[in-house]
Amino acid sequence: MGLTRREFFKLGGGGIAAIAGAGILGNSLLNNTRTPLRADATDIKYKHGVCEICEMNCAFLGKIENGRLVKLEGKPKDQHSRGSLCAKGNAGINMLYDPDRLKYPMMKTVPDRIPGQDPKWKKVSWEEAINQAAEEIRKAIDKYGPQSVIWIGHNKGNDFLRAIGSPNNITHMSTCNAVRIWATNVTLGVANYVPDFENSKYILCFGWDQLGKGKNSLARGMIEGKVNNNAKVVVFDPRLSTTASKAHEWIPIRPGTDLAVVLAMLNVIISEERYNKEFVAKYVDGFEKLAEEVKKYTPEWASRISDVPADTIIRIAREFSSGCPAVIPIHKREAIQVRPGGFELVRACLAMMAITGNIERRGGALLPRIAPLNNPAPKVKPPEIEVKERVDGGHLFPLAVPAPLGGTGLYQSVPDMILKEEPYPVKVAIIYGQSLQSMPQTDKWIKALQKLDYIININIYPDDMATMADLVLPESVYLETAHISPRITNARYPQIAVGEPMIDKLYDTKEVDEIKYLLAKKLGVEQYMPALRGKALLNYRLRRYGITYDEALKKGGILNGSQKFEPRDLTSLRTESGKIQLYSSRLEEMGYHPLPWFDEKWLLHPEAKDEFYVVTSRPAVHRHAKTHNMKWLHAIMPEGFIYMNSTRAAELGIKDGDMVELTSRYGREKGRVKLIQGIRPDTICILHGFGQKSPYLKLAQNNGPNDSQIMPAYPKETNIALKDPVGASLDCHFIVKVRKV
Amino acid sequence: MAKKRWGKIVDLNKCVGCHACSVACIAENKVEEGKYRTKIIEHEEGVFPNVYKYTEKWSCNHCQHAPCVDACPTKASHYTEWGTVEVKPELCIGCGYCVLACPYRVRIMNERKHGGLPEKCTLCVHLLEKGKKPACETSCIAGAIITGDLNDPHSEINQWMAKGAVERRPDLMTHPNVFIIPYRR
Numbered sequence: 001m002g003l004t005r006r007e008f009f010k011l012g013g014g015g016i017a018a019i020a021g022a023g024i025l026g027n028s029l030l031n032n033t034r035t036p037l038r039a040d041a042t043d044i045k046y047k048h049g050v051c052e053i054c055e056m057n058c059a060f061l062g063k064i065e066n067g068r069l070v071k072l073e074g075k076p077k078d079q080h081s082r083g084s085l086c087a088k089g090n091a092g093i094n095m096l097y098d099p100d101r102l103k104y105p106m107m108k109t110v111p112d113r114i115p116g117q118d119p120k121w122k123k124v125s126w127e128e129a130i131n132q133a134a135e136e137i138r139k140a141i142d143k144y145g146p147q148s149v150i151w152i153g154h155n156k157g158n159d160f161l162r163a164i165g166s167p168n169n170i171t172h173m174s175t176c177n178a179v180r181i182w183a184t185n186v187t188l189g190v191a192n193y194v195p196d197f198e199n200s201k202y203i204l205c206f207g208w209d210q211l212g213k214g215k216n217s218l219a220r221g222m223i224e225g226k227v228n229n230n231a232k233v234v235v236f237d238p239r240l241s242t243t244a245s246k247a248h249e250w251i252p253i254r255p256g257t258d259l260a261v262v263l264a265m266l267n268v269i270i271s272e273e274r275y276n277k278e279f280v281a282k283y284v285d286g287f288e289k290l291a292e293e294v295k296k297y298t299p300e301w302a303s304r305i306s307d308v309p310a311d312t313i314i315r316i317a318r319e320f321s322s323g324c325p326a327v328i329p330i331h332k333r334e335a336i337q338v339r340p341g342g343f344e345l346v347r348a349c350l351a352m353m354a355i356t357g358n359i360e361r362r363g364g365a366l367l368p369r370i371a372p373l374n375n376p377a378p379k380v381k382p383p384e385i386e387v388k389e390r391v392d393g394g395h396l397f398p399l400a401v402p403a404p405l406g407g408t409g410l411y412q413s414v415p416d417m418i419l420k421e422e423p424y425p426v427k428v429a430i431i432y433g434q435s436l437q438s439m440p441q442t443d444k445w446i447k448a449l450q451k452l453d454y455i456i457n458i459n460i461y462p463d464d465m466a467t468m469a470d471l472v473l474p475e476s477v478y479l480e481t482a483h484i485s486p487r488i489t490n491a492r493y494p495q496i497a498v499g500e501p502m503i504d505k506l507y508d509t510k511e512v513d514e515i516k517y518l519l520a521k522k523l524g525v526e527q528y529m530p531a532l533r534g535k536a537l538l539n540y541r542l543r544r545y546g547i548t549y550d551e552a553l554k555k556g557g558i559l560n561g562s563q564k565f566e567p568r569d570l571t572s573l574r575t576e577s578g579k580i581q582l583y584s585s586r587l588e589e590m591g592y593h594p595l596p597w598f599d600e601k602w603l604l605h606p607e608a609k610d611e612f613y614v615v616t617s618r619p620a621v622h623r624h625a626k627t628h629n630m631k632w633l634h635a636i637m638p639e640g641f642i643y644m645n646s647t648r649a650a651e652l653g654i655k656d657g658d659m660v661e662l663t664s665r666y667g668r669e670k671g672r673v674k675l676i677q678g679i680r681p682d683t684i685c686i687l688h689g690f691g692q693k694s695p696y697l698k699l700a701q702n703n704g705p706n707d708s709q710i711m712p713a714y715p716k717e718t719n720i721a722l723k724d725p726v727g728a729s730l731d732c733h734f735i736v737k738v739r740k741v
Numbered sequence: 742m743a744k745k746r747w748g749k750i751v752d753l754n755k756c757v758g759c760h761a762c763s764v765a766c767i768a769e770n771k772v773e774e775g776k777y778r779t780k781i782i783e784h785e786e787g788v789f790p791n792v793y794k795y796t797e798k799w800s801c802n803h804c805q806h807a808p809c810v811d812a813c814p815t816k817a818s819h820y821t822e823w824g825t826v827e828v829k830p831e832l833c834i835g836c837g838y839c840v841l842a843c844p845y846r847v848r849i850m851n852e853r854k855h856g857g858l859p860e861k862c863t864l865c866v867h868l869l870e871k872g873k874k875p876a877c878e879t880s881c882i883a884g885a886i887i888t889g890d891l892n893d894p895h896s897e898i899n900q901w902m903a904k905g906a907v908e909r910r911p912d913l914m915t916h917p918n919v920f921i922i923p924y925r926r
Binding site for chain 2: 085211216632679681
């Protein structure tokens, strides 16, 4: 009976008789090796969790079988997850149990910093690690001042920087959503708005593709609006994105020219008097000036620039202003964040919704209803930060940096400033949650990081950034920590999700807040940091709702506010006039254009035969550079690629799957092409987040082209010259050459 | 009460091809690494600028006349009383005939877990029986999937049927219990 099932299968050539015989023998032959198909776990528990793969923070229930987390399921009561989780959320378990995760603090023992090169890591204790980090920070502060210490990443370092007196809170927001935040802030006095797809009748998108990115609540809302509410969907996008594929109309617009089209639509709506006069009179400030400004932006003018026929522009403007509930969703990047004029595009879209009466109207754009939380204050108020100038040039963009430490600066100008030591030298960087794949003009960043004295990296994975750092501090995965998360990005009504750790920490990791506190303590400035920790902090954050953290979990982990839609008063917004602000004197005082406007000099065009416009996108199964080592996602999409029009590719002798070299003025990168018809012949689309080199990520290593490699990291002077009030990243403001290799 | 006939409909006008179903299925059914019981197939047709594309969730169709059941020499592949197709591991000899017989190519050979058994979508009958929904349906971010009892005239799935659900490849005469609402431009 030594025959195993595998060996038996190999005998397949023996014919039907042998197999039929085995069928009779089946039971006795194979029983020994068989495990039951569905082992009934003896100990099953469910726990409340909050997903941290993306900023939506979907609430979920985690199923724990015999102490092991096996399945995550969205909570129907959560307005974000609405009972479902995307592929990345489902695969969160992979991150928790990833064998490649960082498990303990480590120090680099080779002097040079090369991404992906063996740093000959030495395991150290947390005490040694914190001592070493504090010593390096202390050295830099003593010799070069506190401003020589910078924190890169996710606005998480504010309290620590304030405690040590550095203004250098560097965030990636200028490559992300800064433009949307500040343009909405000027116009509506809030940071974002909620597109009410479900009740809409007309959904107009400019590069918006949250369906293709698998964004849970947004995708469901849009589909419900289209299929259940019969909304018409129109998408302007150089590529046939997933959203465009679901639309009634896809208009392959020339990259970077969306603003011209929106201004021309404003022109049509105003000149044909199709705007909502009552709404405008009551709630809109600066309409007359806008009407005067957009006179020059005719549909024919926009057509020449955007490659969209003038009658299409006129028709869509008329459809949008027909009086039905209509909305233009805006998220981040896509058409808005990556080219000059992005700030104006967001304002123009808001203006279009405002003059058609679609702000704070069912089926239009709703103001967010975010549930506030208590934020703990430090025991002692930290002294004012003396140095006002920031390495990211934030002090030059007062609109985007209302307070010295807050706001958003120019992420892409940081490497230049470090290399030139302007306005002062930077010596120590604490890098949290940022990957090299998300740093535009990666080579320049690498040079800048190499110039520093010391890099502390707080990370989950031993990725390229970790291999460059002198000290790697392992962070706990979100499934091992507690959460209190108000719904922010798409908050239709106030709601808070509360989550508990799914399992005990697997390795010797810490949460970022604890790491900051330990560092501050070692530096003797912990009195300036919020002192509440653990459960006391969680309870404090919820105190205004008269409920403790434990009680919130018992109640199902979801705290709801009123779900009834009550329109807000649009004359008491936090804008200059209290109304919807189309004309901004504040911007005018700062030397910027007070109204949305367009400058043809903003555009760059491909000229030679092998030159292309660039757009970027992200696959639905990956979140930036964070999820590529998660096995279920890696198996679906192991490698990134470059979309190219197959007709144009044939002219260049490029076949599907060919390796090509992309060359821009800022760098070179190689990747495979995927040929499609659903993209403009003059445009390529690179999928973002790939290009990991670290050999310690066994799945993600060498996973395709890194789009940041060829992107520009313009110095702040460029943004100032482009009259950009908040500092967009201009990630796609370049032309690329494509060559088969 | 009439016998149950479990079925499923995927609305291709809603499916956004996000792979949430594939991954949720792996987690729920502990599918072997690198294999899928349900996956996403992309279709693109036309020439720029008149192009359209759509995605399709692809998994076992639970045919009422299933070539895999016909091909099975040991009757391990069988019809269940509620209309689905399943594999009895205690009868299966791992010959792989069913994998080859399936015209939809949705059966996979399990290499490790059970020593070489074919596996495929079970319609998560273990969840349906408890009044729950299959993992793919629960996880679908676009609400594109519905499962239910096709024999119950009042079930939601039968309301979806009326919206123009059709069989995949009716020419194969397999009479699936899984339907699609085809993509309309």
